[in-house]
Structure formats: structure tokens, C-alpha cells
Amino acid sequence: DMGTALAWAPVPSPVLTASGCSAFGQELEPFVDLGALGAVVTKSVQLQPRSGRPTPRMAETPSGMLNSIGLQGPGIDGLLADDLPWLARRGARAFVSIAGTRVEHFAQLASRLRGVPGVLGLEVNISCPNVESRGEVFACDPVAAADVVAAVREAADPAQPVYAKLSPDVTDIVAIARSVSEAGADGLSMINTLLGLVIDPDTMRPVLGGVTGGLSGPAIRPVALRCVWQVHQALPEVPVLGMGGIRSGLDALQFVLAGASAVSVGTAVFNDPSAPARVHAELAEALAQRGFARLADAVGYAHR
Ligand code: DHB
Known part of the structure; x- marks a missing residue:
């Protein structure tokens, strides 16, 4: 039972x-x-369409990639008119990632998504690294993070769980996790990208038009796993959606053993677009081989 x-x-x-x-x-x-x-976790959507940051916006690194897309996207109107109906027609559930620069933006997005068919839940992107100043990264401050989550929980459909997406770029991720959990988060998505930089040795300038970007892929997997471990240790009742460099079923298994109830596969799709389905099959086999009849029995097992 992989429920x-x-x-x-x-x-x-x-x-x-x-x-x-x-x-x-x-x-x-x-x-x-x-x-x-x-579910399909969508690219973060904002109230208005956005064209994003200057190009280039992606750079490869030895074990992952750096991106500074800058939240390019259709805005909530386009998402509601086109993308969510497209997913619903295919029987897919959407976990809609929402982003904004003010608490009210997040709350307005949550209220626009109330009752929309196929919307399984909301992932609140309080940890986008591609903002003008670190002062705007809500997930780096326990009070700012809690303000956003409380406003979203209040505005959102009670049938839609609200997950807060946390940044690894903090001294104490457990403090942030505790704060958003007390503010009403139903679960935690861990982790968003780490802030990084790549310089081209030929041009001797930053590769990305936006200079810094979010590092993802296998390079960040041990950091992500450590975050999931620490938060599950402190808050074992809070559901965790684990992510960060997962490419295989055995990668996913590590997140489950550390405390994740589910996992997201991101950067791996650039090498293998079938990775989410393959990881599912490999995880099922890995759990069965280890004698777990149900996924739930393996969640947090490494702590026991
Ligand atoms: C962007 C947002 C993120 O949360 C992230 O980790 C990387 C990039 C963006 O769209 O700029």
C-alpha cells in the first residue's frame, strides 16, 4: 500500500x-x-503574469543546476482558465504552488483557488531565492513565514491542505518549521533550492543574468535529507513532502526513512522526463524488498 x-x-x-x-x-x-x-506540483503562480529575470537563466553545475527564472508564469487567471482545467481533464491532481511579495498576495491567491476541481492542496512558496533582497525571503524569518502561512490557511478552502515550502538557507530550519506549523501549516515541503553562484572563467562574469540563482539536483540531496531528519525529529506529527536531488527509488526511500510521507521529483526530469513514474516503481520495489507492507510503516523508520 503506497497510500x-x-x-x-x-x-x-x-x-x-x-x-x-x-x-x-x-x-x-x-x-x-x-x-x-x-499530484503535479505546479510552477509557482502569482497574481499577475510575469516575464521573469534576464537571460541566461539556467547554468549546469557538476551535480545539479542553478536557475534564476524569476517566477515567469501565466498568473492566476491563466492558470485557472487553461492549466488547471487541462490537468483535471487528464484526471491529474494539482498541488498549486503560490508566490508573492506581500502577505495579501498569497491570501488572494489562496482564495481564488477555493473549490477549484482537481486542486488537491496548496504549496506556499515563501522561499524563492530569486528576489531582489534576502529581506524578502519570508522563509528566512520565523515571524514573516508564519504571517504568510496564517493568512493562506485563513483564506484557503478548508478541504485543501496548506504546505509551506521551506528554505535550507537558514541557521535553524526547525525554528521555521515550528513557527509555520503553529501558524496552521498542514504540512511542510522541504527543501527549496540553495542560493548559489556560477562564474564563467572565459567571460569572468556571472553566468546567470540574475547573477545568483537556486541550486538544485543531487548536490543538495544530503542537505535536504538532513532538513527532513531534523524537522521530523522535532515535529513527528507534521507531514513532510521531501525533495532535493531525488533521482531514484533508493533516493526517495532515504527521504521516507528520514520522515517524509511523500516526495517530489524535480531536477531529475531534465535528464529523464519519466523520472517521477520510475521513482514510484523503484520506491515500491525497495519498500517491498525491505518487508514494509505499507509506506506509512517506513516513514521516519531511521529514527527508531
Ligand atoms: C525560482 C523559484 C524558486 O522557488 C526556486 O527555488 C528557483 C527559482 C524562480 O522562479 O525564480
Whole structure:
């Protein structure tokens, strides 16, 4: 039984896409049965359409990539008119990632998503690294993070769980996790990208137009796993959606053993667009081989 405590409705898989890496699912469709995933976690949506940051916006690194997309996207009107109906027609659930620069923006987005068919839950992106100043990263401050989460929980459909997406770029992620949990977060998505930089030795300038960007992929997996471990140790009742460099079922298994109830596969899709479905199959086999009859029995097992 691969069912998971991710949301209040049962989902067929504990494997989801990760925000930003598969847009709204369209490009994965030839490779993955979207309806068989736990959910498609959308690219973060804002109130208005956005064109994003200056190019180039992606740089490869030895074990992952750096991006500074700058929250390019259709805005909530386009998402509601086109992308969410497209997913619903395919029987796919959406976990909608929402982003903004003010608490009110997040609350307005949550209220626009109330009752929308196929919206399984909300992932609150309080940890986008591509903002003008670190002072705007809500997830780096326990009070700012809690303000956003409380406003979203208040505005959102009671049937839609609210997950807070946390940044690893903090001294004490448990303090942030505790604060957003007390503010009403129903779960935690861990982790967003780490802030990074790549300089081209030929031009001797930063590769990305936006200078800094978010580092993702296998390079960050041990950091992500440590975050999930620490938060599950402190707050064992809080559901965790684990992510950070997951490429295989054994990678996913590590997150489950550390305390994740479900996992997201992000950067891996750039090498293998079928990765979310493959990780699901590999995780099922890995759990069975280890004698776990149910995923729930393996969640946090490494702590016991
Ligand atoms: C962007 C947002 C993120 O949360 C992230 O980790 C990387 C990039 C963005 O759209 O700029």
C-alpha cells in the first residue's frame, strides 16, 4: 500500500513532481501518466503574469543546476482558465504552488483557488531565492513565514491542505518549521533550492543574468535529507513532502526513512522526463524488498 498521508484525500502515489521543474505538466505528459502521480506540483503562480529575470537563466553545475527564472508564469487567471482545467481533464491532481511579495498576495491567491476541481492542496512558496533582497525571503524569518502561512490557511478552502515550502538557507530550519506549523501549516515541503553562484572563467562574469540563482539536483540531496531528519525529529506529527536531488527509488526511500510521507521529483526530469513514474516503481520495489507492507510503516523508520 503506497497510500500516503499527504492530503486528506487518498492519492495513488507518494511521488509528485517538484515545483518549477515540470511547469503545469504539459511537457511530461508524453512520458508520465499524470493521473497516476500523487499530484503535479505546479510552477509557482502569482497574481499577475510575469516575464521573469534576464537571460541566461539556467547554468549546469557538476551535480545539479542553478536557475534564476524569476517566477515567469501565466498568473492566476491563466492558470485557472487553461492549466488547471487541462490537468483535471487528464484526471491529474494539482498541488498549486503560490508566490508573492506581500502577505495579501498569497491570501488572494489562496482564495481564488477555493473549490477549484482537481486542486488537491496548496504549496506556499515563501522561499524563492530569486528576489531582489534576502529581506524578502519570508522563509528566512520565523515571524514573516508564519504571517504568510496564517493568512493562506485563513483564506484557503478548508478541504485543501496548506504546505509551506521551506528554505535550507537558514541557521535553524526547525525554528521555521515550528513557527509555520503553529501558524496552521498542514504540512511542510522541504527543501527549496540553495542560493548559489556560477562564474564563467572565459567571460569572468556571472553566468546567470540574475547573477545568483537556486541550486538544485543531487548536490543538495544530503542537505535536504538532513532538513527532513531534523524537522521530523522535532515535529513527528507534521507531514513532510521531501525533495532535493531525488533521482531514484533508493533516493526517495532515504527521504521516507528520514520522515517524509511523500516526495517530489524535480531536477531529475531534465535528464529523464519519466523520472517521477520510475521513482514510484523503484520506491515500491525497495519498500517491498525491505518487508514494509505499507509506506506509512517506513516513514521516519531511521529514527527508531
Ligand atoms: C525560482 C523559484 C524558486 O522557488 C526556486 O527555488 C528557483 C527559482 C524562480 O522562479 O525564480
